[in-house]
Amino acid sequence: MYKCKYKGGDYFEEVGFVAGSHTAYGYGISTDSVSRTGRNADHFTCVLYSFCRSFAVCSHYASCKGRIGWESHPASCSGILVLFYLSFHLQYFFGAGEATEKVLECIIDDYLTFIVLLFGLFCVAGNITLEGDLAGSPRINVGLLLLGTMLSSWVGTTGASMLMVRPVIKMNAWRKRRSHIMVFFIFLISNIGGCLTPIGDPPLLMGFMRGVPFFWSLHLLPILLFNVVVLLTVFYFLDRRAYRKDIAEGRKPDISKPGTEVHILGLHNLIFLVMIVAAVILSGTLPGMAAFKDASGAVKGIPVFGDVKLTYPALIEVVIILLAAFLSFKTTDAEIRRKNHFTWGAIREVAVLFIGIFITMQPALMILKAKGAELGITEPFQMFWATGFLSSFLDNTPTYLVFLTTAGSLGFTEGMQTILGTVPVAMLEAISCGAVFMGANTYIGNAPNFMVKAISDENGIKMPSFFGYLMWSIAFLVPVFLLDMLVFFL
Numbered sequence: 001m002y003k004c005k006y007k008g009g010d011y012f013e014e015v016g017f018v019a020g021s022h023t024a025y026g027y028g029i030s031t032d033s034v035s036r037t038g039r040n041a042d043h044f045t046c047v048l049y050s051f052c053r054s055f056a057v058c059s060h061y062a063s064c065k066g067r068i069g070w071e072s073h074p075a076s077c078s079g080i081l082v083l084f085y086l087s088f089h090l091q092y093f094f095g096a097g098e099a100t101e102k103v104l105e106c107i108i109d110d111y112l113t114f115i116v117l118l119f120g121l122f123c124v125a126g127n128i129t130l131e132g133d134l135a136g137s138p139r140i141n142v143g144l145l146l147l148g149t150m151l152s153s154w155v156g157t158t159g160a161s162m163l164m165v166r167p168v169i170k171m172n173a174w175r176k177r178r179s180h181i182m183v184f185f186i187f188l189i190s191n192i193g194g195c196l197t198p199i200g201d202p203p204l205l206m207g208f209m210r211g212v213p214f215f216w217s218l219h220l221l222p223i224l225l226f227n228v229v230v231l232l233t234v235f236y237f238l239d240r241r242a243y244r245k246d247i248a249e250g251r252k253p254d255i256s257k258p259g260t261e262v263h264i265l266g267l268h269n270l271i272f273l274v275m276i277v278a279a280v281i282l283s284g285t286l287p288g289m290a291a292f293k294d295a296s297g298a299v300k301g302i303p304v305f306g307d308v309k310l311t312y313p314a315l316i317e318v319v320i321i322l323l324a325a326f327l328s329f330k331t332t333d334a335e336i337r338r339k340n341h342f343t344w345g346a347i348r349e350v351a352v353l354f355i356g357i358f359i360t361m362q363p364a365l366m367i368l369k370a371k372g373a374e375l376g377i378t379e380p381f382q383m384f385w386a387t388g389f390l391s392s393f394l395d396n397t398p399t400y401l402v403f404l405t406t407a408g409s410l411g412f413t414e415g416m417q418t419i420l421g422t423v424p425v426a427m428l429e430a431i432s433c434g435a436v437f438m439g440a441n442t443y444i445g446n447a448p449n450f451m452v453k454a455i456s457d458e459n460g461i462k463m464p465s466f467f468g469y470l471m472w473s474i475a476f477l478v479p480v481f482l483l484d485m486l487v488f489f490l
Contacts, residue, residue, distance in 0.1 A: 152193030
């Protein structure tokens with residue numbers, strides 16, 4: 001039983017399950033099925049129901065008024081998610097020993113490299129600042145969003161977000177109405193802009209590791225340009241309206257001298273940014289080298305528990321990224337971080353929240369992997385929406401792999417040759433765009449989303465709530481995705 005106080009009374013959520021004998025579909029694990037009504041439930045329905053219940057409880061905590069809340073207690077929310085997973089999935093499905101192994105596998109294989117990468121980019125970007133007298137006008141803001149969007153494919157969505165978020169906030173510090181700027185920042189820089197290279201977004205890196213050519217993603221350029229033009233046009237008119245209201249209220253940018261001067265401090269940190277990008281590329285290429293494989297073809301690593309191991313390519317990636325972060329701090333004047341209003345709050349929130357999300361999403365992903373080919377998704381537009389919808393709430397990397405595997409198993413004979421099978425180009429484009437683009441639909445769809453929100457909140461920008469942001473994405477992103485379907489995927 002969970003109790004959450006809010007204005008108007010107490011909220012109680014009682015969750016009860018009855019165990020019954022069942023065998024998990026597809027992956028050969030003898031499990032206990034879960035039923036909430038006294039009759040046996042379908043395993044697929046059961047797992048997805050339980051996942052949704054976990055997410056619902058966390059979301060309710062996020063909306064509670066008073067002392068308990070997502071932002072004030074992210075660790076509590078993650079704790080609830082993890083406990084739900086351990087209590088209602090692992091103990092019934094796997095048993096204590098295998099439950100421990102599944103959790104460690106998720107943390108070592110997925111979460112560790114994920115959070116280390118975010119930490120490294122957060123540190124390095126925090127040591128770079130842009131100074132000058134540019135004021136946040138609609139034209140300047142469109143230019144900044146366009147620049148960040150183009151950068152996303154070459155330094156990653158997280159790298160571009162961390163590089164651009166503070167300059168954008170600084171240039172618009174004089175304005176009252178700023179939340180829409182950061183919302184579109186998340187849409188474009190933190191998500192859509194990362195579709196052109198495997199460096200841009202992890203799903204595409206996974207595709208590269210499975211046989212998709214490195215520069216194949218450039219095929220997505222027309223779709224990217226279409227989305228950028230539509231969204232920046234909408235943003236310009238929204239921002240112009242807000243800008244005029246700010247001016248009418250007597251707000252003016254602080255520009256003390258004529259002309260325009262812009263200079264970058266901490267520019268040497270670009271070296272460390274390149275180190276991080278190189279580490280990501282190595283993590284995708286080293287596992288395919290014979291030196292990193294044992295006699296059975298498995299990637300070598302350090303044993304952790306059971307069959308779980310920290311692979312040497314992952315360890316190399318972690319070491320390089322942490323070294324880049326360390327050198328960045330040692331070689332950069334602390335005054336630059338002060339000018340950036342640098343704090344550890346944003347990365348701390350992301351770390352504790354996403355460990356809960358990573359663990360609780362595993363049952364749903366396992367079922368999708370086992371039963372994905374039976375879902376009847378055989379057309380590009382279906383792949384686009386299925387991949388995109390799940391990428392909005394689950395991690396987009398495993399979701400991409402699930403549907404790429406599904407597409408490769410459908411028996412196509414023409415298209416892109418991958419180690420997972422032959423995938424038609426249109427379907428591969430749909431899966432890639434769904435995974436990359438629709439991570440923008442929620443704060444938890446992609447890690448940079450929540451980091452940008454946290455940094456914006458720290459700097460006095462009142463960002464929409466979780467469901468408030470969802471309304472923004474429904475209003476502005478979903479219509480664009482419908483146009484994508486009509487123009488590119490039908």
